Amino acid sequence: MAIAVAHKYVMRHADAEIREKSKVKMESLFTPAQT
Structure with a gap:
């Protein structure tokens, strides 16, 4: 059980x-595309 x-x-x-x-990986991928 334990x-x-x-x-x-x-x-x-x-x-x-x-x-x-x-x-974090997704944000680092999408950030340049949005900038």
Whole structure:
């Protein structure tokens, strides 16, 4: 049970980190196009 909870926490944290990085990457791609 504890392993499943820890796994869920790690996956959620990793997913948030990936989303944050991809958001930054997208912003850096789109910013020159808008300028």
